Amino acid sequence: MIIAIDDTDSRExxxxxxxxxxxxxxxxxxxxxxxxxxxxxxxxxxPYKTRGNASTAFEIDTNEPEKVMEHxxxxxxxxxxxxxxxxNPGIVFIPEGEQERVKEALGNFFRQAVREVLxxxxxxxxxxxxxxxxxxxxxxxxxxxxxxxxxxxxxxxWDHTYEYLAYxxxxxxxxxxxxxxxxxxxxxxxxxPDTWDTVDCANDLVVCVPHAGDPVLxxxxxxxxxxxxxxxxxxxxxxxxxxxxxxxxxxxxxxxIPVEKxxxxxxLHSYTIEVTVATDPxxxxxxHTIFSIRDDSGDEMDCAxxxxxxxxxxxxxxxxxxxxxxxxxxxxxxxxNIEKIKIISLAEKYESVNPSCPECGKNMKSAGKGQxxxxxxxxxxxxxxxxVEVERDIxxxxxxxxxxxxxxxxxPLVRCMKENGKIFPSR
Numbered sequence: 001m002i003i004a005i006d007d008t009d010s011r012e013x014x015x016x017x018x019x020x021x022x023x024x025x026x027x028x029x030x031x032x033x034x035x036x037x038x039x040x041x042x043x044x045x046x047p048y049k050t051r052g053n054a055s056t057a058f059e060i061d062t063n064e065p066e067k068v069m070e071h072x073x074x075x076x077x078x079x080x081x082x083x084x085x086x087x088n089p090g091i092v093f094i095p096e097g098e099q100e101r102v103k104e105a106l107g108n109f110f111r112q113a114v115r116e117v118l119x120x121x122x123x124x125x126x127x128x129x130x131x132x133x134x135x136x137x138x139x140x141x142x143x144x145x146x147x148x149x150x151x152x153x154x155x156x157x158w159d160h161t162y163e164y165l166a167y168x169x170x171x172x173x174x175x176x177x178x179x180x181x182x183x184x185x186x187x188x189x190x191x192x193p194d195t196w197d198t199v200d201c202a203n204d205l206v207v208c209v210p211h212a213g214d215p216v217l218x219x220x221x222x223x224x225x226x227x228x229x230x231x232x233x234x235x236x237x238x239x240x241x242x243x244x245x246x247x248x249x250x251x252x253x254x255x256x257i258p259v260e261k262x263x264x265x266x267x268l269h270s271y272t273i274e275v276t277v278a279t280d281p282x283x284x285x286x287x288h289t290i291f292s293i294r295d296d297s298g299d300e301m302d303c304a305x306x307x308x309x310x311x312x313x314x315x316x317x318x319x320x321x322x323x324x325x326x327x328x329x330x331x332x333x334x335x336x337n338i339e340k341i342k343i344i345s346l347a348e349k350y351e352s353v354n355p356s357c358p359e360c361g362k363n364m365k366s367a368g369k370g371q372x373x374x375x376x377x378x379x380x381x382x383x384x385x386x387x388v389e390v391e392r393d394i395x396x397x398x399x400x401x402x403x404x405x406x407x408x409x410x411x412p413l414v415r416c417m418k419e420n421g422k423i424f425p426s427r
Contacts, residue, residue: 001059001060001062001065001093001094001096002057002058002059002093002094002150002153002154003023003027003057003058003059003060003068003072003092003093004055004056004057004091004092004093004094004149004150004153005020005023005057005072005076005146005149006054006055006056006089006090006142006143006145006146006148006149007080007087007090007142007145008079008080008087008089008142009080009081009087010081010083010084010086010087011086011212012081012084012212012213013081013173013174013212013213013214013215014080014081014214014215015167015214015215015216016054016056017039017054017056017165017216017244017246018165018167018214018215018216019056019075019076019079019080020037020056020058020244021165021167021242021243021244022075022079023058024058024244025242026071026075027060027062027068027072030060030062030064030067030068030071031061031062031063031064031068032060032061032062033058033059034058034059034060034061035059036225036245036246036247037056037057037058037244037246037247038056038058038149038246038247038248039054039055039163039246039247039248039249039250040054040055040056040057040110040113040114040148040149040248040249041053041054041114041249041250041408042054042114042144042148043113043114043117043268043269043270044255044270044330044407044408045267045268045269045270045330045331045332046117046268047268048086048141052408053145054408055142055145055146055148055149056149056246057146057150057152057153058153059153061096065093065095068093072091072093073091073135076091076135076137077137080137087138088137088138088139088140088141088142089137089138089140089142090123090134090135090136090137090140090141090142090143090144090145090146090147091135091136091142091143092127092133092134092146092149093132093133094132094150094153094154095133098131098132099154101130102130102132102150103154105129106126106130106147106148106154106155107151107152107154108151109122109123109126109147110149110150110151110152110155111151112148113144113148113151114249114255115255115256115257116269117268117269119144120136120139120140120141120143122144123140123143123144123147124136124140124143126147127143127147132147134146134147152249158249158252159249159252159254160247160248160252161221161222161223161247161248161249161250161251161252161415162221162222162223162224162225162227162228162245162246162248163219163222163245163246163248163250164219164222164228164229164231164232164243164244165216165219165243165244165245165246166216166217166218166232166237166240166243167215167217167241167242167243167244168215168216168217168238168241169238169239169241170215173214173215174213177209177210177211177217177237177238178237178238179206179209179217179235179236179237180235180236181206183234183235183237184198184206184208184209184218184235185199185206186234187220187232187234188231190231190234191222191231192414192427193414193417193425194222194223194227195220195222195223195227195228195231196221196222196251196412196415196427197221197251197403197406197412197427198220198221198403199403199427200402200403200404200427201427202311202402202426202427203310203402203404205403205404207403207404208220208221217237217238217240218235220232220235221250221251223415228245229245250408250409251410251411251412251415252409252411253272253328253410253411254409255270255407256270256271256272256328257270257271257272258272258273259271259273260274261296261297262275262293262297262299262300262301263297263299265301265331266331267331267334268331268332269331270328270329270331270409271327271328271329271330271331271336272326272327273326273327273336274325274326274327274344275293275294275324275325275326276293276294276321276322276324276325277292277294277319277320277321277322277323277325277347278291278293278294278300279291279292279321280320280321281316281317281319283313283317286307287307288304288305288307288313289304289305289306289313289316289317290303290304290335291303291316291319293325293327293336301334301336302334302336303327303329303336303338304335304336304337305338305401306337308404308405309338309402309405310401310404310405311402311426312338312399312400312405312426315341315394316338318392318393318394320347320349321347322347322348323343323345323346324344324345325341325342325344326342327340327341328341328410330407338401339400339401339406339407339410340398340399341398341399341400342397342398342399342421343394343396343398343399344396346392346394346396348389349389349392350387350388350389350390351387351388352385352386353385353386353388354366354373354385355373355384355385356386357380358380359377359378359380360375360377360378362375364381367381372384395422396421396422397421397422397424398413398416398421399413399424399426400412400424400425400426401426402427403426403427412425413425413426
């Protein structure tokens, strides 16, 4: 039987992955847990998500499915953050004999949930159509993620990475985390690039340790179960109550939809599109850098490197009209929020300088407003300034926002080593 849960946390506490790990331990009395659990990140632009828009699923071989379902529902009702307006848990069960029958439909639902905007009724209607055991609490929005996690479990061919999650002892929840940052930095140096988003070196930040009141102590992301487990053992910290390694769609770019026209772009979706920079970047109040992009049909839209992207904004400020770039990112309020870029070609940049004297070679001086330029030594003159090409302080290649600003689903460039052209990982 596949068991999937979603939307049990709030911005203040609990964690769906922790509840999943706890259930996997508790349910051992009813059967054998099969393989490792999965952690699925869904559409990152959804406004009603609690924190990371994640759902989880695992599988159990059991002869007591009714007891298993009763136990899971009881624990979710007991431990979910039901007092929060944003928390609306969902639980879906796929009995063993039903899995092949529902595999295709749930696989399609999973892919939609990562890229599209789904409604609660979409999940409820599919659950009814397929006749699946389920439980929705409050408005049942978590049924969307739980159903998607079932689809991911039944269709394992998607690109995946791994995350090791260490959980705090319950008495420590809500208090400052005790993690030795020096040990984290040493662990990162040992295992990068097989692990990533542990430390943001450019901004001198440890990013694998969260700050909310949830049970997670730290999380290590990487290419294999072995490397994330090995990295975790190098970290000195407060006592760990339990841990779990999840197979996940994090770091895969699974959320990105390739498009060729701006007209095909909609809010609350994520895209990759090749366009031309249309205006010079402007830095507005709050430190955000904004400019316009234009597709081949002439349509334009705003593009932004927001303040949380930190040093990435310095790169964006070097763009000029005519630069040809592939942008990847999410769209809100008709603005593309940059996650990653691939610079295809750079426009030529020119500036005006005082003309050189043909006699002595020195720069002429202005002769006054509207009177051109003159060399006092030689008496030569020129009507206008010279236009000279300026070398661009930027290279073609692929760039990314720093780890402190990276979305869970965004693929880090260390996973793109085989890509054609230069890559510039930011960490």
